[in-house]
Amino acid sequence: MLKINNLHVKLEEEDKVILKGLTLHVPAGEVHAIMGPNGSGKSTLSYVLSGKGGYTVTAGSATLEGADLLEMEPEHRAAAGLFLAFQYPVEIPGVGNMTFLRTAVNAQRKTRGEPEMSAGEFLKVVRDKAKTLKIDAEMMKRPVNVGFSGGEKKRNEILQMAMLEPKMCILDETDSGLDVDAMKLVSDGVNALRAPGRSFLVITHYQRLLDHIKPDVVHIMADGRIIRTGGPELALEVEQNGYADILAQVQ
Amino acid sequence: MAMAALQQALAARIAGLDLPATGWLGPLRAEALARLSVQGLPGKRDEYWRYTDPAALNSATPPRASAFDSGGEAPVFDGIDRLKIVFVDGVFDAAASDDLALAGVEIDLLSRAMTADIHWAQGVYGRLEAAGQVPVNRPFAALNSAFAPEGVLIRVTGKAVKPISMIYHHKSDSSDAILHHCIKIETGADLTLLENGPAAARFNKVIEVDIADGGSFHHIRAQGRDHDRRAVTHVFARLAAKARFKSFTLTANGMLTRNEVVIDLQGSDSLAHVAGAALGDGAFHHDDTVFITHRAERCESRQVFKKVLKSGAVGVFQGKILVQQGAQKTDGYQLSQALLLDDDSQFLAKPELEIYADDVKCSHGSTTGAIDEEALFYLRARGVPRKTAESLLVLAFLAESIAEIDDAAIADDIRARLENWLARHDHSGAA
Ligand SMILES: Nc1ncnc2c1ncn2[C@@H]1O[C@H](COP(=O)(O)OP(=O)(O)OP(=O)(O)O)[C@@H](O)[C@H]1O
Ligand SMILES: [Mg+2]
Numbered sequence: 001m002l003k004i005n006n007l008h009v010k011l012e013e014e015d016k017v018i019l020k021g022l023t024l025h026v027p028a029g030e031v032h033a034i035m036g037p038n039g040s041g042k043s044t045l046s047y048v049l050s051g052k053g054g055y056t057v058t059a060g061s062a063t064l065e066g067a068d069l070l071e072m073e074p075e076h077r078a079a080a081g082l083f084l085a086f087q088y089p090v091e092i093p094g095v096g097n098m099t100f101l102r103t104a105v106n107a108q109r110k111t112r113g114e115p116e117m118s119a120g121e122f123l124k125v126v127r128d129k130a131k132t133l134k135i136d137a138e139m140m141k142r143p144v145n146v147g148f149s150g151g152e153k154k155r156n157e158i159l160q161m162a163m164l165e166p167k168m169c170i171l172d173e174t175d176s177g178l179d180v181d182a183m184k185l186v187s188d189g190v191n192a193l194r195a196p197g198r199s200f201l202v203i204t205h206y207q208r209l210l211d212h213i214k215p216d217v218v219h220i221m222a223d224g225r226i227i228r229t230g231g232p233e234l235a236l237e238v239e240q241n242g243y244a245d246i247l248a249q250v251q
Numbered sequence: 252m253a254m255a256a257l258q259q260a261l262a263a264r265i266a267g268l269d270l271p272a273t274g275w276l277g278p279l280r281a282e283a284l285a286r287l288s289v290q291g292l293p294g295k296r297d298e299y300w301r302y303t304d305p306a307a308l309n310s311a312t313p314p315r316a317s318a319f320d321s322g323g324e325a326p327v328f329d330g331i332d333r334l335k336i337v338f339v340d341g342v343f344d345a346a347a348s349d350d351l352a353l354a355g356v357e358i359d360l361l362s363r364a365m366t367a368d369i370h371w372a373q374g375v376y377g378r379l380e381a382a383g384q385v386p387v388n389r390p391f392a393a394l395n396s397a398f399a400p401e402g403v404l405i406r407v408t409g410k411a412v413k414p415i416s417m418i419y420h421h422k423s424d425s426s427d428a429i430l431h432h433c434i435k436i437e438t439g440a441d442l443t444l445l446e447n448g449p450a451a452a453r454f455n456k457v458i459e460v461d462i463a464d465g466g467s468f469h470h471i472r473a474q475g476r477d478h479d480r481r482a483v484t485h486v487f488a489r490l491a492a493k494a495r496f497k498s499f500t501l502t503a504n505g506m507l508t509r510n511e512v513v514i515d516l517q518g519s520d521s522l523a524h525v526a527g528a529a530l531g532d533g534a535f536h537h538d539d540t541v542f543i544t545h546r547a548e549r550c551e552s553r554q555v556f557k558k559v560l561k562s563g564a565v566g567v568f569q570g571k572i573l574v575q576q577g578a579q580k581t582d583g584y585q586l587s588q589a590l591l592l593d594d595d596s597q598f599l600a601k602p603e604l605e606i607y608a609d610d611v612k613c614s615h616g617s618t619t620g621a622i623d624e625e626a627l628f629y630l631r632a633r634g635v636p637r638k639t640a641e642s643l644l645v646l647a648f649l650a651e652s653i654a655e656i657d658d659a660a661i662a663d664d665i666r667a668r669l670e671n672w673l674a675r676h677d678h679s680g681a682a
Contacts, residue, residue: 050632053624078634090629094647100630103643108634143647144629160633 001199002026002049002168007060009041009048009224018044020224021060026168026217029196033210033235034203036221037243042203043087045221046172050084051077064168078104079111081167085157085174087203092144097156100144101126105163129162133189134182150177158189169193170201175209187212207239220246257291263311264292268398268429276365279377283396286381290390299387302567302599303538307481307507308391313427313453316479319504326418327447327473327501327668331661333416334358336403340421340451341428343401347418355409355440361402361431372404375433379459379487383513387542392485392511395457399431402457407440407466414443419450421477426451432458436466436494443658444468449475449505454482462494464518470498471656473668474508478534481507492518492547499655501665502529502537503672509538516578519547526555526655528669531564531596532676538567539587545578545608554585557652559645560596561676568617571603578608585615590648592622642673 002025009019018041026032034042048055049062051074062069069077092100106116117125130140133155145153154174161169171190175183190200190213202213210218210232218234219226222243227250228234238246265287272280292309293300307314336358337347343360351358357371364370377396383389405415417432428451436442440463450456460468474482482505488496502508514523529537543552558566568587589598600617622644630640646669653669656662 052628052632073637074628074631075634075636075640078632084632086629086632090625092623092626092629092644092647094650095626095630095643100633100635100643103639104630104633104635107636107639111634111636164633 001028002062002064002201004062005060007048007062008058009044009055010058012054012056018055018224019048022221022225024219024226026199026201028199030216031194031200031202031213032217032219033215034201034219034221035205035235035238040221041224042221043172046084046170046203049077049170050074050082075107076111078164078166079108083161083164083166083169085154085161085169085171087172087176089145089153089157091146093146095144097142097144098126098140101160101163104160108164126163129159133159133162133185135159151179151182154178155182155186158186162189162193167197168199168201170203172203173205174202175204175206183209184212207235210235222247222250260309261288261292264309265394265398266311269400270398271362271365271400274366274368275370275373276376279373280397282381283377283393286384287390287393287397290388290393293388293390299540299569302569303507303509303536308453308455308483308509313425313481314479315424316421316452316477316481316506317424318421319449319476319478321476324671327664328416328445328661330664331414331416331445333414333445335416335418337418338401338420338428338430338450340423340426341401341430341454344420353415354412355407356411356415356442357406357408358415359404361404362400364404370404371406371435372433375435375459375461376431379461379489380457380485382489382515383485383487383542389485389511389513391455391483392457392487395429395431395455395485399429399457402431402433404433405442406435406437407442408437410441411443414445416445416447419446419448419454419475421449421451421475421480424452427453429455431456434458434460434468436460436462436468438463439465441467442469444470446470446472447475449477449480450482452480454480454484456482456484458486460486460488460496462488462490462496464491465493466491467495468497469657471661472499473501473665474503474505476504478504479506483509485511485513488514488523490514490516490518490521490523492520494518494521496523497655497657498525499652500527501668502527503668504531504535505537506534507536509540511540512542514543514552516543516545516550516552517547520549521547522551524553524655526652527557528649528652529558529566530669530672530676531558531560531566533562533564535560535564536567537565539570541570543572543583545572545574545581545583547578549580550578551582552584554587555652555655556587557649558589558598559592559648560589560598561592563595565596566598568598568600568602570601570615571605572613572615574606574608574611574613576607579610581608581611581613583611583613586651587617588648589619590622590645591619638674638677642670645673646670
């Protein structure tokens with residue numbers, strides 16, 4: 001599904017190099033987790049994959065089902081099936097959450113040459129999904145993420161993911177800011193989407209999320225590279241001992 | 252300029268104008284001409300014209316301006332049930348207009364009414380304009396009162412069942428139109444006025460609105476999409492107790508537009524909201540100049556002006572809230588914002604508060620900014636194409652001004668125009 005090979009990325013405006021030869025493959029249907037110290041480049045990776053400006057790829061490649069992601073506009077990456085649940089969802093005053101979501105769903109359908117969703121059908125589906133995520137109707141009427149609590153923003157990301165039905169979902173610290181119940185809700189939302197044709201890349205600092213969303217593979221990222229890859233037990237090791245041992249082994 | 256030169260410039264400006272000074276209107280026109288003679292035409296040196304060059308408004312003949320080809324797009328307000336009054340280059344077009352008859356409303360043409368000895372408009376015509384000349388000169392309004400050959404006199408005694416809609420077509424490249432409307436809203440009466448179209452190569456328009464106790468006036472205008480046109484417009488409003496005034500103006504294109512709004516809140520508990528959305532690309536200069544005076548207790552005024560500018564377009568906002576002694580519990584709000592779609596455009600703002608009462612709530616804010624790149628990326632990352640995403644963000648920026656339109660169908664219509672404009676003026680170079 002997602003193949004990243006030897007990816008090198010620096011900031012466009014400065015000489016700061018953030019990703020230093022990152023290689024990572026996520027096969028279809030699998031859930032991979034990335035853990036790693038603050039500042040190791042996890043969010044940068046998610047931004048570069050989804051097409052945010054301000055970064056320069058100096059070497060390497062990233063493909064989604066064989067298509068070169070790095071060549072595509074952000075909206076085309078989304079239509080191709082890539083989704084990023086932002087670590088910090090953006091507030092957009094003046095744009096209604098509902099309008100935004102419907103515009104997004106139909107824009108993707110249009111790009112893929114599929115028929116648009118009717119207003120009625122959309123409303124029904126969105127109400128259904130919002131309800132399972134305990135997002136009330138009043139919140140849907142508000143501008144995108146404006147005045148949402150931290151946890152509400154994260155739930156709103158998952159609602160968008162559920163509506164857009166992407167193939168490759170990247171979740172950047174979706175668990176941060178969630179209370180225990182919300183964590184369960186969000187995890188259930190993610191698990192409901194697990195399917196043979198859909199993959200997940202879950203960026204997190206805590207084992208707790210991985211109790212709910214069971215990963216097939218865990219990667220440890222440090223200083224712009226994947227330095228270790230293992231099974232779910234790797235997350236437990238990090239939880240217990242921190243990164244010191246792993247980092248020491250590598251050096 | 253020396254005094255003599257100023258007088259000469261004024262003489263040249265008005266040489267070609269007729270002064271139809273008969274009946275009740277005669278003395279009012281003479282007074283207006285006297286005001287104009289004392290003031291003279293404005294120059295770039297005038298503080299009030301610091302950001303806007305009045306040269307094209309001062310010249311004896313107007314610079315040429317061709318009419319915009321809308322390519323068959325339905326005109327704004329097309330679907331709204333309304334009473335239509337049509338002007339072509341400032342001349343009343345009877346054939347294209349509806350019967351000037353509406354329950355609860357008296358409608359006269361200025362050219363027909365002025366020969367009479369007396370008329371209700373005698374208490375309005377030029378009077379609100381004259382009152383609005385203090386403390387700032389508004390010479391083009393005085394010129395208008397002195398020389399307007401045509402206009403509509405509207406007296407509303409009940410709730411008008413449908414809006415009155417003035418449609419200003421522009422056909423001749425050299426037309427120089429002057430229109431003067433007087434509107435009197437009697438106690439508890441209610442009118443919506445729609446205006447659309449560029450009107451002429453050069454257009455000078457004055458509307459005087461006198462609103463009695465509990466009366467309500469709602470005004471929505473779209474100034475037409477001609478690129479070359481020049482326009483100077485004034486709205487003078489006087490509000491008695493519990494009166495309401497709401498105005499929204501859409502301006503897309505236009506080489507020079509100066510819209511002045513002068514509001515006098517004389518009665519307690521009255522409310523005035525003035526809003527505007529202006530979009531310009533290239534040779535566009537748009538000036539909103541607003542002066543609101545609070546004289547009575549518990550009045551609310553609200554100014555919301557938004558401008559979207561690109562490729563060298565210039566936006567100007569001069570807005571003042573003056574709270575007189577005794578106007579306690581005043582609630583005054585003023586917001587002027589520009590969204591610059593590139594580095595070439597500019598926004599010049601001069602917000603002012605002058606307050607002589609101690610128990611008031613007044614706020615003003617002015618900002619200039621670019622499209623929010625973070626928001627743009629967020630939308631695109633969800634699959635919304637760049638153009639659509641930018642359009643959504645621009646409409647979001649304008650939303651607070653559009654919110655001043657009460658009628659949902661009209662607001663939707665205006666929003667659709669804005670979207671179309673944005674689609675035509677794709678801003679791929681947006682920084
Ligand atoms: N636009 C930028 N300008 C300057 N520095 C940047 C920029 N983007 C990222 N960085 C730097 O790059 C490094 C990686 O940042 P990134 O946000 O990708 O880390 P992260 O692994 O997601 O961290 P966290 O766990 O704290 O979320 C950090 O040192 C960060 O300060
Ligand atoms: Mg991060």
